Amino acid sequence: MTRVVVSGLGVVSPYGVGAKTFWAGLARGDCAIRPLTVIDTEGFRSRIAAEVPAEVLPTLGVSRRRSRADRIALAAAREALAEADLTPADRANTGLFVGAVGGGMLEGEEWYCEEARTGRPLPRLRALRSILPVSHAESLAWRLRLGGPRETVVMACASGAASIALGADMIRSGGTPLVLAGGVDAITRICFMGFNALKLLDPEPCRPFDRGRRGMSIGEAAAFLVLEDAEHCRARGARVLGELLGAGMTTDAHHVTAPHPEGEGMIRAMAEALAAGDRDPADIGYVNAHGTGTPQNDRVEALALARVFGEGRVLVSSTKSLVGHTMAAAGSVEAAATLLTLQHGLVPPTANLREPDPDVPFDCVPGCARPVELRTALSNSFGFGGQNVSLVFGR
Amino acid sequence: MTQKEILDELKALIVERLKFDPRRAADMTAETTLPKGLEGSLGLDSLDFIELSVAMEERFGIVIDETESLTDEFLSLDSLSRFVLSKVK
Amino acid sequence: MIRSRRVAITGIGSVNAAEQGGSSAVAAALARPPHAIAAVKIMAVEGSGSGLAAQIDDARLMALLDAADVRRLSRICRMALAACRLASAEAGLEGGSRVGLAMGSEYGDFRSGAEFFNGFLRRGPSGLSPMIFPNTVMNSMAAVVAIAVGAKAPSITLNQATVAGDLAVARGAALIADGRADAVLAGGVDEIFLDVYRGLAALGALSPMRGQGPEGCRPYARDHNGPVVGEGATFVVLESLGRARARGAAIIAEVRGTAWASLPVAPHAAPVRRRDASGTVRRALEQAELEPAALGRCYGSGNGDPSLDDWETALLAADGIRDPISLAPRFGQHGGLGALRVAAGALAARDGAGPALVHGIARGGCRAALVIGEAA
Numbered sequence: 098m099t100r101v102v103v104s105g106l107g108v109v110s111p112y113g114v115g116a117k118t119f120w121a122g123l124a125r126g127d128c129a130i131r132p133l134t135v136i137d138t139e140g141f142r143s144r145i146a147a148e149v150p151a152e153v154l155p156t157l158g159v160s161r162r163r164s165r166a167d168r169i170a171l172a173a174a175r176e177a178l179a180e181a182d183l184t185p186a187d188r189a190n191t192g193l194f195v196g197a198v199g200g201g202m203l204e205g206e207e208w209y210c211e212e213a214r215t216g217r218p219l220p221r222l223r224a225l226r227s228i229l230p231v232s233h234a235e236s237l238a239w240r241l242r243l244g245g246p247r248e249t250v251v252m253a254c255a256s257g258a259a260s261i262a263l264g265a266d267m268i269r270s271g272g273t274p275l276v277l278a279g280g281v282d283a284i285t286r287i288c289f290m291g292f293n294a295l296k297l298l299d300p301e302p303c304r305p306f307d308r309g310r311r312g313m314s315i316g317e318a319a320a321f322l323v324l325e326d327a328e329h330c331r332a333r334g335a336r337v338l339g340e341l342l343g344a345g346m347t348t349d350a351h352h353v354t355a356p357h358p359e360g361e362g363m364i365r366a367m368a369e370a371l372a373a374g375d376r377d378p379a380d381i382g383y384v385n386a387h388g389t390g391t392p393q394n395d396r397v398e399a400l401a402l403a404r405v406f407g408e409g410r411v412l413v414s415s416t417k418s419l420v421g422h423t424m425a426a427a428g429s430v431e432a433a434a435t436l437l438t439l440q441h442g443l444v445p446p447t448a449n450l451r452e453p454d455p456d457v458p459f460d461c462v463p464g465c466a467r468p469v470e471l472r473t474a475l476s477n478s479f480g481f482g483g484q485n486v487s488l489v490f491g492r
Numbered sequence: 493m494t495q496k497e498i499l500d501e502l503k504a505l506i507v508e509r510l511k512f513d514p515r516r517a518a519d520m521t522a523e524t525t526l527p528k529g530l531e532g533s534l535g536l537d538s539l540d541f542i543e544l545s546v547a548m549e550e551r552f553g554i555v556i557d558e559t560e561s562l563t564d565e566f567l568s569l570d571s572l573s574r575f576v577l578s579k580v581k
Numbered sequence: 582m583i584r585s586r587r588v589a590i591t592g593i594g595s596v597n598a599a600e601q602g603g604s605s606a607v608a609a610a611l612a613r614p615p616h617a618i619a620a621v622k623i624m625a626v627e628g629s630g631s632g633l634a635a636q637i638d639d640a641r642l643m644a645l646l647d648a649a650d651v652r653r654l655s656r657i658c659r660m661a662l663a664a665c666r667l668a669s670a671e672a673g674l675e676g677g678s679r680v681g682l683a684m685g686s687e688y689g690d691f692r693s694g695a696e697f698f699n700g701f702l703r704r705g706p707s708g709l710s711p712m713i714f715p716n717t718v719m720n721s722m723a724a725v726v727a728i729a730v731g732a733k734a735p736s737i738t739l740n741q742a743t744v745a746g747d748l749a750v751a752r753g754a755a756l757i758a759d760g761r762a763d764a765v766l767a768g769g770v771d772e773i774f775l776d777v778y779r780g781l782a783a784l785g786a787l788s789p790m791r792g793q794g795p796e797g798c799r800p801y802a803r804d805h806n807g808p809v810v811g812e813g814a815t816f817v818v819l820e821s822l823g824r825a826r827a828r829g830a831a832i833i834a835e836v837r838g839t840a841w842a843s844l845p846v847a848p849h850a851a852p853v854r855r856r857d858a859s860g861t862v863r864r865a866l867e868q869a870e871l872e873p874a875a876l877g878r879c880y881g882s883g884n885g886d887p888s889l890d891d892w893e894t895a896l897l898a899a900d901g902i903r904d905p906i907s908l909a910p911r912f913g914q915h916g917g918l919g920a921l922r923v924a925a926g927a928l929a930a931r932d933g934a935g936p937a938l939v940h941g942i943a944r945g946g947c948r949a950a951l952v953i954g955e956a957a
Binding site: 246252269352 | 688694701717720725732733736740748752758842847848849858859946
């Protein structure tokens with residue numbers, strides 16, 4: 098059976114540019130959630146987020162005329178492809194799966210606000226065209242000369258993970274030997290205001306799995322993986338960063354905002370991923386949780402984890418406690434974190450975890466990264482509306 | 493504001509914000525129950541309640557603490573209007 | 582590409598400007614001359630340069646739905662739900678953990694996004710509606726349908742211009758072939774929203790492009806001068822052929838082959854080039870084990886956009902395929918059109934017209950090809 102490996106990784110995160118910078122921040126347990134600067138937050142209850150640092154944007158080598166999301170996507174994708182060291186012929190066969198939700202909405206909102214203020218229609222060609230999530234795939238395929246099958250996957254908070262799962266499926270079925278898969282989301286007013294309106298944001302940096310947790314923190318990022326047929330990778334002598342052993346994808350079909358109360362879809366996704374990867378729960382040493390920090394998500398996720406793995410049987414930590422909930426990018430950002438965790442044998446901590454919730458029967462690695470010898474790990478992304486993806490990675 | 497006035501405002505909010513048919517408002521009384529799962533209720537779920545809370549905060553100038561469990565208060569139009577009355581005073 | 586499981590089409594459901602219903606409604610719309618494109622109603626488009634569209638009658642749409650049931654659903658969600666219910670009913674499809682969704686859209690629920698944001702512009706933070714917020718993410722239609730139908734296998738939403746429906750059906754077939762689902766409701770949906778219509782017209786993206794010639798939808802014609810927008814939702818029920826046969830389902834047709842790729846052009850560009858190294862059509866035909874000459878007909882995505890029409894014609898000619906048929910004059914350009922092409926191909930194959938190629942190419946280079954044939 099075809100095995101799928103990872104031969105390239107690229108990240109632009111609230112820590113800065115590059116997978117190395119990303120890992121350094123995770124390993125240090127730095128919480129990058131701070132007062133928002135990129136949008137006006139006057140009048141809102143929660144006014145913080147994890148932003149890509151302002152000084153980083155101009156260094157990305159991408160035109161300022163592009164949307165913010167497009168710029169960070171391109172930079173992350175470039176890094177991943179550079180690491181994979183593909184020939185132009187390889188790139189012509191490389192598929193592209195992009196998880197996206199907000200698209201260029203940040204710039205679209207500015208345009209819309211200006212129209213509302215002046216009362217005059219202001220058809221900004223670039224803004225209208227770059228608003229939609231599909232705009233990233235169009236830029237990336239063109240700039241990076243990728244000729245394989247192209248899909249823009251919109252699956253709320255699971256988009257980045259779904260892209261990886263579908264990209265791997267494409268390779269396994271023989272459609273293409275290579276796929277660039279990942280996700281991107283920049284801060285947008287709609288997202289920030291919406292989660293505020295739903296009262297799902299913590300006014301302080303989020304505290305996943307903490308007894309006193311009060312909600313999420315938003316973040317922005319882009320992360321891409323080069324997925325490759327293992328044989329193809331071996332034949333061209335490229336370096337392997339890890340293996341995608343299996344992926345599970347399910348839908349709760351329960352409610353548009355609340356998860357199934359017993360985590361039914363989450364359990365199925367994890368079980369499916371393990372089965373696909375031919376692994377038992379006992380093989381997993383670490384779970385990179387969806388871990389948003391909302392009272393509801395963490396409770397249900399913990400329940401699901403206990404059902405699948407048994408109480409206390411895996412280490413669990415939330416990357417969102419460090420870099421916020423990066424929306425469509427989250428699944429791929431956290432896949433990157435999981436790969437790097439396996440590589441380095443170091444589990445990043447859950448930040449801001451002062452008083453673990455007694456109803457969460459797991460060691461959630463509070464505060465400090467923990468050195469652990471690991472062979473396989475699992476990453477969860479459970480999207481708004483009950484769309485669940487679990488990915489199992491191996492060293 | 494009297495409780496009756498609050499009740500009428502609530503009915504208007506339910507139509508306007510929760511997209512109920514205006515003709516149903518005429519049939520709503522203080523006894524009308526709200527939560528999904530109760531026979532004959534309006535069938536409101538968690539998303540409806542968040543929307544209604546936000547609308548109530550704006551319309552009545554009150555603050556609703558979402559960390560409080562307000563199951564009893566949201567049981568019927570009667571209990572809800574009493575709840576608003578207590579906040580408005 | 583090796584397909585491990587064969588994929589059948591066992592149901593069709595569509596709400597569009599011409600008709601609404603299952604297979605027979607779609608067949609009726611295809612049999613009639615185009616009539617659904619008319620002057621835009623319910624919106625003020627004066628001064629926009631374009632004034633035609635293929636619009637759905639809301640009263641007819643609501644006749645398919647229970648008003649109390651859908652009170653909270655946005656208009657585009659209602660359209661998707663109505664069409665999916667029609668398709669499921671025709672197929673006799675029930676929900677479960679092996680039933681998935683694949684939904685394509687060009688613009689998603691833009692209307693809800695604008696409504697949500699306008700609440701803020703008018704009244705500040707207290708003007709925001711929490712209830713509308715979930716609709717601002719493009720997968721809300723899929724989430725709503727999944728709940729209504731009980732579809733618990735993956736629900737994938739794909740954003741793509743021009744070939745959203747084609748791509749969704751190809752993706753849906755792949756989900757089944759790859760074993761992630763046994764049945765998938767696959768198709769596309771878009772609604773007409775004033776801000777988007779005006780924006781497209783201002784961009785010069787609608788007929789009459791460059792203000793030249795009469796406004797209208799004339800794909801592949803010498804006097805083509807741009808697309809006319811439409812709206813609608815069309816879904817097909819895709820099912821593992823083995824499972825469909827085992828449960829005695831009426832099989833309309835089979836998805837015999839699929840392929841999709843990216844052509845190397847700049848975003849929104851539609852240069853006329855015959856050369857395409859992706860071999861998209863060839864790969865789809867190979868999977869179907871067919872030669873181009875065996876095809877009964879080709880449905881193309883050409884919608885009157887001159888550059889896109891000409892590009893597609895050139896690409897198809899290079900693959901030995903001529904005279905593509907466009908459904909845009911009947912239904913207008915929208916995310917459901919690709920699924921209508923698949924439905925048309927399925928009905929044609931069922932009625933003995935031979936296998937159909939459903940082909941699409943979008944500005945920016947997303948290309949898709951599906952071969953629909955009789956289930957042997």
